[in-house]
Amino acid sequence: MNPGARLLILGKQGAGKGTQALRLSRHYVVPHISTGDTLRQAIRSGSELGREAHRYLDSGELVPDEIVIGMVRERLTRSDTSHRGFVLDGFPRTVTQAEALARILSPNGLHLAIDLEIDTASVLNRLASRRVCGDCGANYSVIDNPPRVPGLCDVCGGEVVQRDDDTEAAIRRRLELYEAETAPLIEWYEDRGLLARIAAIGSPDEVTERIVTVVDRAILHPPGT
Ligand code: ADP
Ligand code: ZN
Numbered sequence: 410m411n412p413g414a415r416l417l418i419l420g421k422q423g424a425g426k427g428t429q430a431l432r433l434s435r436h437y438v439v440p441h442i443s444t445g446d447t448l449r450q451a452i453r454s455g456s457e458l459g460r461e462a463h464r465y466l467d468s469g470e471l472v473p474d475e476i477v478i479g480m481v482r483e484r485l486t487r488s489d490t491s492h493r494g495f496v497l498d499g500f501p502r503t504v505t506q507a508e509a510l511a512r513i514l515s516p517n518g519l520h521l522a523i524d525l526e527i528d529t530a531s532v533l534n535r536l537a538s539r540r541v542c543g544d545c546g547a548n549y550s551v552i553d554n555p556p557r558v559p560g561l562c563d564v565c566g567g568e569v570v571q572r573d574d575d576t577e578a579a580i581r582r583r584l585e586l587y588e589a590e591t592a593p594l595i596e597w598y599e600d601r602g603l604l605a606r607i608a609a610i611g612s613p614d615e616v617t618e619r620i621v622t623v624v625d626r627a628i629l630h631p632p633g634t
Contacts, residue, residue, distance in 0.1 A: 413439050413493035414624060415517065417500070419594055420525030422583050423532030423539065424609045425616060428548055429525065430498035432617045442484055443498040444477050446546045469579035471502060471586055478509045485513050502591045521627040522598035523620055525609035529584065536580050542567045
């Protein structure tokens with residue numbers, strides 16, 4: 410069996426992080442950990458975390474570092490991730506979160522941080538046509554990838570809707586925060602020899618193939634060996 414992998418995905422909103430993270434988690438047989446999905450589930454379940462996080466998600470603001478770091482720490486110390494690894498999607502998003510992640514993972518670092526590169530004009534189009542399953546988080550596009558039955562998820566039969574934060578104002582705010590808070594992480598990982606830049610254009614299969622090629626190389630030849 411595939412030996413697993415410790416990966417994270419960076420990239421603007423709409424770059425395809427969720428789609429690629431799901432594919433990589435199947436390929437390397439490791440859990441897909443999406444902080445956005447975890448927070449949306451908490452909101453739907455009405456838990457204390459959900460009540461706390463709700464207003465941040467609706468306005469496109471970042472949930473405070475200590476909340477998301479606690480959430481991820483709890484998930485990464487369960488046995489499935491400590492044995493086989495993980496694909497992190499949407500975390501870290503600030504330098505404080507990246508530093509916390511390095512401490513949580515120590516002494517085993519990441520294999521690779523993958524930056525999905527795409528221009529802002531393309532992501533605005535993708536986000537406007539994006540629809541998601543409210544139950545399992547599967548992504549659709551009303552333009553080039555609609556569900557087979559309109560409004561119903563192909564994977565789980567859940568309702569396919571537009572995300573509450575895919576409004577023009579919240580999208581603008583999320584992209585602003587990406588530039589200010591998350592884009593500096595690209596250099597942060599590059600400085601540590603852990604960054605792979607991947608063009609996020611072309612079909613999802615093409616993008617996955619590009620990523621798997623560099624990840625397999627990084628697993629065979631870790632930095633510093
Ligand atoms: P997107 O990348 O399209 O903004 P996500 O599903 O990754 O979507 O995140 C949705 C929202 O969840 C964010 O706008 C933010 O409010 C919150 N969130 C997710 N991950 C984090 C994180 N690592 N730190 C702070 N807030 C987060
Ligand atoms: Zn679904």
